[in-house]
Amino acid sequence: MRLPEPVLTTHVNEPFSYTLENYLKWGGYAAMKKALAMTPGQIIDEVKASGLRGRGGAGFPTGMKWSFVPKDIPKPKYLCVNADESEPGTFKDHVLMERNPHLLFEGCVIACRSIGAKTAYIYIRGEFYHVQKQMEAELQKAYAAGYLGRNICGTGEDCDIHIHRGAGAYEAGEESALLESLEGKRAQPRLRPPFPAVVGLYGSPTIINNVETICNVPPIIERGAAWFQGIGPEKNQGPKLFCVSGHVKRPGVFETSMDVTLRELIYDFCGGIRDGHELKAIIPGGSSTNVLTPASLDAQASFDGLVKAGSMLGSAAMMVMDETTDMVWLAENLTHFYKHESCGKCTPCREGSDWMHKILQKILRGEGAMKDLDLLLSIANNIGGKTLCPFGDAEIAPVVSTLQHFRAEYEHYIREGRSLVPRADWMPRTLVPAHAH
Amino acid sequence: MSFHPQMPYGTPAWHKSERKLPDEGPAFEFTAEQKAKFDEIVTRYPADRRRSALLPALYLVQEQQGHITGNAIAYVAGLIGCSRADVEDVVSYYVMFFTQPVGKYVLGVCRTLGCALNGAGRVTEELCRHLHIAPNETDATGTFTVMEMECLGACDRGPVIMVNNEHWHECQRPEDVPQLLEGLRERGLAALSGCHLKKE
Ligand SMILES: Cc1cc2nc3c(=O)[nH]c(=O)nc-3n(C[C@H](O)[C@H](O)[C@H](O)COP(=O)(O)O)c2cc1C
Numbered sequence: 001m002r003l004p005e006p007v008l009t010t011h012v013n014e015p016f017s018y019t020l021e022n023y024l025k026w027g028g029y030a031a032m033k034k035a036l037a038m039t040p041g042q043i044i045d046e047v048k049a050s051g052l053r054g055r056g057g058a059g060f061p062t063g064m065k066w067s068f069v070p071k072d073i074p075k076p077k078y079l080c081v082n083a084d085e086s087e088p089g090t091f092k093d094h095v096l097m098e099r100n101p102h103l104l105f106e107g108c109v110i111a112c113r114s115i116g117a118k119t120a121y122i123y124i125r126g127e128f129y130h131v132q133k134q135m136e137a138e139l140q141k142a143y144a145a146g147y148l149g150r151n152i153c154g155t156g157e158d159c160d161i162h163i164h165r166g167a168g169a170y171e172a173g174e175e176s177a178l179l180e181s182l183e184g185k186r187a188q189p190r191l192r193p194p195f196p197a198v199v200g201l202y203g204s205p206t207i208i209n210n211v212e213t214i215c216n217v218p219p220i221i222e223r224g225a226a227w228f229q230g231i232g233p234e235k236n237q238g239p240k241l242f243c244v245s246g247h248v249k250r251p252g253v254f255e256t257s258m259d260v261t262l263r264e265l266i267y268d269f270c271g272g273i274r275d276g277h278e279l280k281a282i283i284p285g286g287s288s289t290n291v292l293t294p295a296s297l298d299a300q301a302s303f304d305g306l307v308k309a310g311s312m313l314g315s316a317a318m319m320v321m322d323e324t325t326d327m328v329w330l331a332e333n334l335t336h337f338y339k340h341e342s343c344g345k346c347t348p349c350r351e352g353s354d355w356m357h358k359i360l361q362k363i364l365r366g367e368g369a370m371k372d373l374d375l376l377l378s379i380a381n382n383i384g385g386k387t388l389c390p391f392g393d394a395e396i397a398p399v400v401s402t403l404q405h406f407r408a409e410y411e412h413y414i415r416e417g418r419s420l421v422p423r424a425d426w427m428p429r430t431l432v433p434a435h436a437h
Numbered sequence: 438m439s440f441h442p443q444m445p446y447g448t449p450a451w452h453k454s455e456r457k458l459p460d461e462g463p464a465f466e467f468t469a470e471q472k473a474k475f476d477e478i479v480t481r482y483p484a485d486r487r488r489s490a491l492l493p494a495l496y497l498v499q500e501q502q503g504h505i506t507g508n509a510i511a512y513v514a515g516l517i518g519c520s521r522a523d524v525e526d527v528v529s530y531y532v533m534f535f536t537q538p539v540g541k542y543v544l545g546v547c548r549t550l551g552c553a554l555n556g557a558g559r560v561t562e563e564l565c566r567h568l569h570i571a572p573n574e575t576d577a578t579g580t581f582t583v584m585e586m587e588c589l590g591a592c593d594r595g596p597v598i599m600v601n602n603e604h605w606h607e608c609q610r611p612e613d614v615p616q617l618l619e620g621l622r623e624r625g626l627a628a629l630s631g632c633h634l635k636k637e
């Protein structure tokens with residue numbers, strides 16, 4: 001069934017939707033009270049039965065992840081909420097945290113109870129400080145009202161939530177790098193196994209979940225797994241936030257279910273491509289997912305639907321390009337991102353992103369050679385699957401998929417020394433700016 | 438030896454160590470106010486995990502003196518109980534820590550795809566043209582620093598500019614850059630659009 005009305009974003013457009021008073025008025029913290037009367041096992045079973053899959057990128061089943069936390073070791077356990085939201089194109093957790101923070105806090109308490117944690121850290125990207133300040137004020141209100149801290153609502157349950165500010169590093173969103181960053185180090189990934197559920201923050205069992213994943217927990221507890229199961233296609237259930245940006249008329253965040261198609265998202269939710277232009281390419285799940293062409297418009301925007309179409313749902317961040325977009329420039333823009341953000345730990349990722357970027361700049365300057373295209377693919381092949389974390393696979397997606405679908409544009413640059421696409425008014429005048437870093 | 442047989446690895450054109458250590462700067466110590474904030478933050482982490490307070494401590498340094506100096510690094514290392522190299526390692530990794538003096542307004546213009554498709558590259562060009570600087574430089578009056586940032590997490594409102602690591606400015610059109618600069622000079626941060634999610 002299509003989601004009939006928003007669940008996570010019901011009130012986000014109303015003034016003061018973020019306050020504790022309004023959250024309580026709208027029935028907030030009822031799910032938490034219900035969950036505190038359940039056993040941890042019952043909560044995990046309910047979340048497992050709902051079929052909830054992680055909203056952070058990989059779509060891993062949440063209930064199953066929680067069940068990996070060992071119950072019989074004396075160490076403290078931790079919940080880390082991934083609020084790093086730095087996958088290019090993604091801006092959904094931003095809305096949840098700014099407009100509905102208590103939903104996240106409530107979900108944290110429930111998740112903590114299910115895994116036996118007494119402390120949750122919300123790792124928020126440094127750039128969202130305006131959101132963080134408001135969240136901290138609301139957090140204090142929740143403490144004062146007895147919804148957090150010691151002996152929550154008289155149940156004897158304890159739970160502390162702390163918000164930890166990152167400092168501008170995409171890799172800090174990768175779960176093991178997030179833990180490193182939270183421990184006061186460079187955000188670089190750890191070798192796995194052991195997985196964080198067993199050896200995570202401070203060497204203790206740790207669950208890392210995306211903001212949107214945690215926000216789905218209170219509604220599941222309140223309305224039941226069967227309700228959640230009934231929304232959207234099989235194995236891809238529940239309310240889902242989609243971020244759409246780029247050359248559409250009304251970009252923004254939309255809450256619906258995963259039976260929606262790319263076509264509906266672009267033409268119904270966003271009102272179509274900006275006037276006088278036509279669709280050229282779609283990145284369906286953030287910059288780390290393969291570029292698709294309009295031929296994939298009817299693909300279902302679900303975890304499984306987009307894999308079938310040759311890409312991924314990722315963080316549900318759709319970027320839409322019209323015919324004015326130079327796809328070689330696009331690959332260069334995103335490869336600059338990866339080169340800049342590569343944490344430097346794995347050689348293929350660190351060197352490879354730099355090499356690919358240099359070659360793309362050379363092509364953009366009109367100095368490319370046909371053999372550079374094979375070289376790009378060869379480098380990509382030396383990166384994909386050869387790194388400690390999926391960053392390596394992510395950084396090759398823009399290059400490999402634009403080469404697959406838009407090879408003619410690359411070849412035109414190489415043959416003619418200039419773009420096949422006339423320079424758009426939104427493009428920088430200096431095509432290959434001299435970046436200092 | 439080359440990592441990839443066809444890459445001229447190791448030649449000057451492809452070699453890229455740009456490591457620079459921050460200047461020592463004047464003597465550094467937290468003010469009583471900053472120290473009190475630090476002491477509260479440390480309690481959020483287990484007692485034997487003070488290092489978790491490193492990023493927050495560096496933000497406090499930056500709040501106090503604008504950028505991070507060698508003396509501040511040594512001071513923070515002492516507070517946390519780690520080596521100076523540990524702190525340098527972290528400072529040099531994260532883009533939101535400044536190791537050079539910056540202007541009164543640090544304009545972090547998003548350069549990533551979502552914003553670029555809506556003219557972010559032009560915005561940076563116009564800012565630099567009006568201020569007579571290149572990206573990552575500060576203008577002659579010390580008022581503005583222009584930095585290029587990667588995706589700021591508001592791609593539906595591009596081009597987005599983050600000012601002083603905190604304040605939000607959305608939908609900046611290249612042709613309106615002079616108004617933005619004028620507004621900041623005259624009215625300060627009130628000239629920014631703020632975040633559109635704010636409905637109050
Ligand atoms: C390079 C990289 C960056 C990532 N960035 C984020 C991020 O910003 N936010 C997020 O929730 N997950 C991010 N992830 C995914 C996390 O590693 C992790 O899978 C996720 O937080 C798990 O939460 P979930 O099970 O709720 O989806 C990133 C992964 C990689 C490899």
Ligand code: FES
Pocket residue numbers: 088089090547548549550551552553587588589590591592595597
């Ligand atoms: S691309 Fe600029 S905010 Fe995401």
